[in-house]
Amino acid sequence: KEGLLTRKHEWEAHERKAQHRAWEKLYCVLTGSRLQFYKDQKHYKTSRTYSDDLLFDNLTNVLPATDYRKKTNVFRVRLAGGNEYLFHAKDDLEMNEWIQAINTC
Numbered sequence: 001k002e003g004l005l006t007r008k009h010e011w012e013a014h015e016r017k018a019q020h021r022a023w024e025k026l027y028c029v030l031t032g033s034r035l036q037f038y039k040d041q042k043h044y045k046t047s048r049t050y051s052d053d054l055l056f057d058n059l060t061n062v063l064p065a066t067d068y069r070k071k072t073n074v075f076r077v078r079l080a081g082g083n084e085y086l087f088h089a090k091d092d093l094e095m096n097e098w099i100q101a102i103n104t105c
């Protein structure tokens, strides 16, 4: 699965808030069990990934972030080591497709 999502870094470690917390629009590509990020679809074609990203691999148990109330259609991805990210999809269908794709990869 691939497409545009906006992403917010929420936690850097257990009980340590992320420093850079702005929402970023990214072109997201799920290949096998890895989620990768590109500035846009054009950068994906040249395979230049978005800089300084952590490894989003072996993701499981992705769920809607029902506790985040400023936007709808937001889901949360937890990485090993305590990093947590929010992803904002354009609608409910998109969000559920991403959750399903990530959880079954």
Ligand code: I3P
Binding pocket: 020, 021, 022, 023, 070
């Ligand atoms: C952040 C930005 C985010 C906001 C975050 C701010 O500021 O405004 O949109 O998250 O609030 O810190 P900056 O652009 O200067 O990095 P929300 O959209 O969730 O409010 P936060 O620190 O309360 O998470």
